[in-house]
Amino acid sequence: MLRLDGLLLGREGFRLAADWAVxxxxxxxxxxxxxxxxxxxxxAVAGFLAPLAGRVLWRGADLGPLAPxxxxxxxxxxxxxxxxxxxVAQNAGLxxxxxxxxxxxxxxxxxxxxxxxxxxxxxxxxxxxxxGGQAARAALARVLLxxxxxxxxxxxxxxxxxxxxxxxxxxxxxxxxxxxxxxVTHDPGEARRLGGLAAVVAGGVAEAPRPVAxxxxxxxxxxxxxxxxx
Amino acid sequence: MARRPVALIPGRLAALLVALLCLGPLVPLLLAGGGxxxxxxxxxxxxxxxxxxxxxxxxxxxAVPVARALARRAFAGRAAxxxxxxAPFLLPALAAVLxxxxxxxxxGIVSDALAALGLPRLSIYGAGGVVLAHVFxxxxxxxxxxxxxxxxxxxxxxxxxxxxxxPVWRLLERPMLARALxxxxxxxxxxxxxxxxxxxxxxxxxxxxxxxxxxxxxxRFEADFAGAATLALVQYAxxxxxxxxxxxxxxxxxxxxxxxxxxxxxxxxxxxxxxGDAAALALASAFLLLPLGAxxxxxxxxxxxLPAGTGRAALNSLLVALGAALACLVLALPLALRGxxxxxxxxxxxxAASALVLGTGAALLLRPLVAxxxLALPLAxxxxxxLxxxxxxxxxxxxxxxxxARHGRLADALRLGGWARLRLLxxxxxxPALGLSLGLAAALSAGSLGVVALLGxxxxxxxxxxxxxxxAYRTEAAAAVTLLALLLGLAxxxxxxxxxxxxxx
Numbered sequence: 001m002l003r004l005d006g007l008l009l010g011r012e013g014f015r016l017a018a019d020w021a022v023x024x025x026x027x028x029x030x031x032x033x034x035x036x037x038x039x040x041x042x043x044a045v046a047g048f049l050a051p052l053a054g055r056v057l058w059r060g061a062d063l064g065p066l067a068p069x070x071x072x073x074x075x076x077x078x079x080x081x082x083x084x085x086x087x088v089a090q091n092a093g094l095x096x097x098x099x100x101x102x103x104x105x106x107x108x109x110x111x112x113x114x115x116x117x118x119x120x121x122x123x124x125x126x127x128x129x130x131x132g133g134q135a136a137r138a139a140l141a142r143v144l145l146x147x148x149x150x151x152x153x154x155x156x157x158x159x160x161x162x163x164x165x166x167x168x169x170x171x172x173x174x175x176x177x178x179x180x181x182x183x184v185t186h187d188p189g190e191a192r193r194l195g196g197l198a199a200v201v202a203g204g205v206a207e208a209p210r211p212v213a214x215x216x217x218x219x220x221x222x223x224x225x226x227x228x229x230x
Numbered sequence: 231m232a233r234r235p236v237a238l239i240p241g242r243l244a245a246l247l248v249a250l251l252c253l254g255p256l257v258p259l260l261l262a263g264g265g266x267x268x269x270x271x272x273x274x275x276x277x278x279x280x281x282x283x284x285x286x287x288x289x290x291x292x293a294v295p296v297a298r299a300l301a302r303r304a305f306a307g308r309a310a311x312x313x314x315x316x317a318p319f320l321l322p323a324l325a326a327v328l329x330x331x332x333x334x335x336x337x338g339i340v341s342d343a344l345a346a347l348g349l350p351r352l353s354i355y356g357a358g359g360v361v362l363a364h365v366f367x368x369x370x371x372x373x374x375x376x377x378x379x380x381x382x383x384x385x386x387x388x389x390x391x392x393x394x395x396x397p398v399w400r401l402l403e404r405p406m407l408a409r410a411l412x413x414x415x416x417x418x419x420x421x422x423x424x425x426x427x428x429x430x431x432x433x434x435x436x437x438x439x440x441x442x443x444x445x446x447x448x449x450r451f452e453a454d455f456a457g458a459a460t461l462a463l464v465q466y467a468x469x470x471x472x473x474x475x476x477x478x479x480x481x482x483x484x485x486x487x488x489x490x491x492x493x494x495x496x497x498x499x500x501x502x503x504x505x506g507d508a509a510a511l512a513l514a515s516a517f518l519l520l521p522l523g524a525x526x527x528x529x530x531x532x533x534x535x536l537p538a539g540t541g542r543a544a545l546n547s548l549l550v551a552l553g554a555a556l557a558c559l560v561l562a563l564p565l566a567l568r569g570x571x572x573x574x575x576x577x578x579x580x581x582a583a584s585a586l587v588l589g590t591g592a593a594l595l596l597r598p599l600v601a602x603x604x605l606a607l608p609l610a611x612x613x614x615x616x617l618x619x620x621x622x623x624x625x626x627x628x629x630x631x632x633x634x635a636r637h638g639r640l641a642d643a644l645r646l647g648g649w650a651r652l653r654l655l656x657x658x659x660x661x662p663a664l665g666l667s668l669g670l671a672a673a674l675s676a677g678s679l680g681v682v683a684l685l686g687x688x689x690x691x692x693x694x695x696x697x698x699x700x701x702a703y704r705t706e707a708a709a710a711v712t713l714l715a716l717l718l719g720l721a722x723x724x725x726x727x728x729x730x731x732x733x734x735x
Contacts, residue, residue, distance in 0.1 A: 048639055069645025080636045085658035098650035 002026070002045075002150060002180055004206075007054035009037070009044050016040050016201070019054070020208035024149070027173070027181045027196030028209045031188065033226045036202045038184040039078075042152045045182065047071050058150060074148040074179075076156035081139035082127040088114065088138045089123030095145035113141040116175060133164050137171070144175055151176055153183040169193055188216050188227060202226065241568025244561050245576035251616055252579040255591020256466065262594050263459030271457075273436060274444040275464060281357060281440070282422035282472075285364035286415045292365065293372035293414070294407065296514040299507035300373070301380035302495045311511070312377075314518060315370035320670075320719060321522075322677030323427035324696050324712045326366050329521030330354060331705065332528050334362070339524065359432035360440075364425065368418040370518065375417065379410035385493045392496035399497075413479035420472035424465070424584035427679040427693070431700055441465045442586045446684055455594060462590040470582035477578060525709055532710030537699065539690060544714060547676050547691040550611045551722055554675035555668040557615025558622050562667060565619075566626030567656060577623030580616045585680025588613045593685060603687030610682045610691070614675035621674075622667035629663035630656060665730015669723035676719035692718065 003021040010016075016037035022028055030038040043049040045056055047068035056063045063071050082091045090100045093110045102110060114123055117137040127135055136157055143151055153172070157165040169190060173181075183194055191198045197209035202222035219227060267275070300312065318326065334340050334354050341351035354362055383402055391398050429440040439447075441461055448458040498504070565573040592609050593602040602609070633655055641655050657664070679693040690698070692715035699708035 046639075046643065048642065067645070068639070068642040069647075073643070075639075075643045077640060080640055083637060083640075083654065083658070086654070094644050094646070094654070098644065098646050098654070100654065 001057075001059065003055075003057040003060075004045075005055045005057055007044065007056065008052045009040050009049060010052045011040060011049070014040070015052075015204050016206060017204060018206035020199075020206075022180070022197060022209055024059075024180050025178060026209070027194050028183070029191035029194050029196070029198040029212060030182060030184045030201050030206070031186075031191055031198050031215070031223060032201035033222075034186070037204070037206065038201045039154055041201060041206050042075075042154050042182060042184055045150070046073050046075050046152055072148050072150050074143040074146045074151045076136075076139055076143055076151070076153045078155050078158055081142075081156070082135055084127050086126070087123060088119060088125050088127070088130070088141075091127070091138060092123075092141045092145055095142045095147075109145065110141075113144045114138070116144065117141045117171060132159050133168065136160065136168050140168075140172055140175060149179055151179045151181050153181060155184050155186075165190070166193060192216065238568060240564035241573060244564035244568075245572050248561055248565070248576040248579055248616070248619065251588070251612070252583050255583075255588050255595070256463075257591075258594035259459045259462050259466070259587075259591050261459075262456050263461075263463050265456055265460050267460065267464070268457075270436070270439075271441075271444060271461060271464070274439045274441050274461070275468075277357070277438060278423060278440040278442075279468065281360050281364070281438075282419045285361050285368065285422040286419035288361065288365050289368040289372040289418045290376075290411055290415045292369055292514075293376050294411075295506070295510040296369075297373045297376035297380060298403070299510045300377050300492070302492055302498050303507050303511070304492045305511075308492070311515060312374075314515075315374050317522075318367050318370045318518070320673050320677070320723065321367070322679075322693055322696075322712055322715050322719070323363070323367065323425055324431065324677070324679065324693055324700070324708075325525055325716055326363055326521065327428060327431045328528065328696075328700070328705070328709045328712055329523075329525035330359070330363055330366060332524035332709070333521045337705070355432055355438075356435070357433075357438045360428055360438055363428045363432055364418075364422045366517070366521065367425070367428070368421060369514070371421075372414050372418055373514070375414045376407070376410055379406050381493075382406070383493075388493055388495055388497075397497075398495070413476065416472065416476040416479045420469070420476045420581070423469055423472055424586070426584070426586055426683070427697070430679070430683070430697060441468070442584065445586050445590055449590060449593065449684060450686060455597070458590050459594060462587045465584060466582070466587050469584055469587070473578075473582040477581070526713065528706050528709035529713030530710070532706030532708070533713075535704075535707050536710055537695070537704075537707060539695060540692075540711060540714070543690045543692050543695040543711070544718065546607055546689050547693070547715060547718055548722075550607055550614065550682070550691055551672040551676040551718070553608065553611025554614035554618065555672040555722075555726070557612050558618045558671035559615075559664070559668060561615065561619055562622035562626055563660075563664075565623050566630045566660075567652075569627060569631060573623065573627065577620050577627070580619050583617070585613050585617060585678065586684055588616070589681040589684040592681075601687075602685045606682050606685035606687045607689055607691075609685065610678075610680070611675065613681045614678055615671055617678075618667075618671035618674050621670050625663045625667050625670075626660060629660045633659040662730045665726045665728070669726030669730075672722035672726060673719035676722060677715055691715075 001021050001023055004018040007018045018041060030041060032038055040049065044051055047066060058072055086100060089110050092113060093102045093106060096106045111123060114120055117140050119134060119137050119141060130138065157168045160168060185191055191212050196212060198212040198215040199209040200207045200215065200220055200223045332338050334352050336351050336353050345351055383406055387402055391401055424442060426442045429443040433440060433443055441464055445458050445461045448454040448461060565576055596602045596605060637655055641651055646654055677693060679697060682691050682694045683697060692711050696708045696711040699711060
């Protein structure tokens with residue numbers, strides 16, 4: 001279970017409160033306007049932002065003392081997911097060891113993960129030689145290899161076109177069937193596609209997640225204002 | 231976790247080392263020096279301040295019309311002229327001296343012309359020559375600093391002024407100059423306080439001896455260590471005060487200036503303005519290019535009479551330059567990776583020091599243990615590396631910040647710390663800045679005279695050999711050796727820079 005226990009987050013002149021829990025394997029869309037605090041919440045779970053108060057608990061254990069790399073968390077960032085000077089295989093291989101040279105056994109695992117996301121045979125390319133969709137797949141392969149149970153998706157496919165974005169989300173769900181997912185998105189359609197829970201993040205509060213259909217069919221006022229503007 | 235600066239401990243160590251190297255020499259200086267100043271020392275202090283003030287005022291005043299012309303005129307060769315303005319920064323000061331001698335010296339082109347007309351020949355030895363050389367060396371820098379000021383005025387303001395038919399000079403340019411000129415003057419003043427090579431070759435005598443030259447004479451010819459220490463303290467004080475002043479008034483670093491296109495202007499269409507700008511640009515170009523061209527011609531002619539020790543001096547220069555690049559890197563990289571106020575402070579400490587002061591401190595420190603001249607070359611490499619540190623930190627710091635901003639979170643998420651982070655994140659992404667920093671440190675060192683001249687010994691570098699030849703009035707040979715020093719510096723700069731730019735792809 002992922003539990004946000006009386007969590008209070010702050011950045012310059014901005015506060016966000018969250019106090020809820022979701023079971024393992026849940027898929028949660030974080031919906032809300034820009035600047036509402038969706039990425040702030042993801043940063044706190046990933047360990048990039050220390051809370052002002054409260055705790056982030058995973059399977060009952062407080063994640064507070066753990067550095068980002070030591071948490072049971074994999075992250076797909078908005079951008080900067082790949083080191084430009086390393087090959088695709090080396091980038092994905094960083095999930096296995098902190099160095100560019102892999103053992104043969106590890107190389108096999110990397111190649112398998114790349115094939116799984118549709119990048120078989122492209123392991124020797126560098127990020128500059130990839131399309132946007134391919135780069136997103138390479139980053140997904142790395143998250144796959146990390147095998148962390150909790151995966152944070154901070155608008156990772158924002159730079160892609162709508163059709164590609166839907167395809168990448170489907171691929172992610174298929175590749176990570178067991179993982180607990182938190183997906184930051186502006187797009188109600190994407191939240192529906194995720195097909196789990198949705199939490200509205202607006203007005204300084206991250207509300208408790210509810211089934212996505214319930215949230216979108218009867219949106220709370222903050223979300224309604226945002227959706228009608230869009 | 232809030233963003234933590236990486237490399238905390240190496241960064242602190244490097245800052246401590248820089249502080250020791252820059253401030254440590256004060257200890258033996260304070261112990262040995264502190265006696266009063268002789269009348270000749272007071273004269274040297276007065277001359278140093280006077281010539282630096284005059285050089286700064288002239289450089290800044292002459293830079294105003296040149297920078298304005300560059301800011302508002304588009305013409306073929308503008309980019310080349312802007313690039314040329316960057317060259318004197320890397321030019322060995324001796325090359326400037328030789329160029330000015332070739333043009334304005336007793337045997338120079340202008341003197342020949344005057345003599346043909348029956349007029350007396352010129353001489354640029356003395357105070358006039360020192361100021362002339364400082365203006366030659368610093369006019370380009372002042373121009374780039376002011377050009378950056380002009381480019382900081384948004385283009386819309388000029389359009390607005392045009393629609394209002396408002397006076398651009400009073401409304402936009404004069405207020406900008408009021409902000410930019412003090413920093414420009416202070417920078418040139420600080421640089422002119424500590425340009426030993428110019429004072430050594432063109433100055434001298436009761437009327438034109440700088441404090442640095444007096445240090446050199448006290449140490450080299452009179453073995454007067456107490457006197458040299460006192461003078462070094464004086465130099466340290468005025469250099470530190472001037473650097474602090476320039477720092478406080480700091481104009482933005484001019485690296486990017488002139489890359490942009492000139493701003494379209496509606497107030498400069500008059501014939502007078504156009505001819506004025508053309509004259510400013512032509513005169514400035516001639517003032518910069520003719521001496522350099524003359525020095526290069528003399529250097530080429532002198533290649534036939536290179537003295538016997540040239541090869542050895544070239545090897546020494548190469549080793550010192552490589553050592554300086556290494557020393558600079560070892561200090562600059564941890565500082566840049568650590569970032570923050572400590573790194574900025576440590577990175578700017580060497581601005582207050584000068585090669586002569588550091589060399590005098592080192593000589594006093596080492597004298598009980600070993601003859602300082604035996605360590606002249608390694609000390610020169612260390613001091614040159616230290617003096618290049620501010621530029622390296624200025625290049626590496628932003629690159630490190632950008633690498634962390636772009637990929638720091640990913641590296642955190644992947645548990646990349648310590649060596650793995652250095653190897654996988656920083657070194658590859660900082661490589662262009664590393665190459666340029668190494669190249670700058672090496673090129674500056676290849677043209678520098680300071681420590682080796684002060685500590686002497688049997689080993690010479692190319693600039694020292696050139697200064698000795700010039701002292702013996704073998705001008706053509708001196709020009710040839712200086713040309714070699716210049717070529718060595720440029721070659722090192724290009725090689726390191728190429729290495730840095732060679733993308734991993």
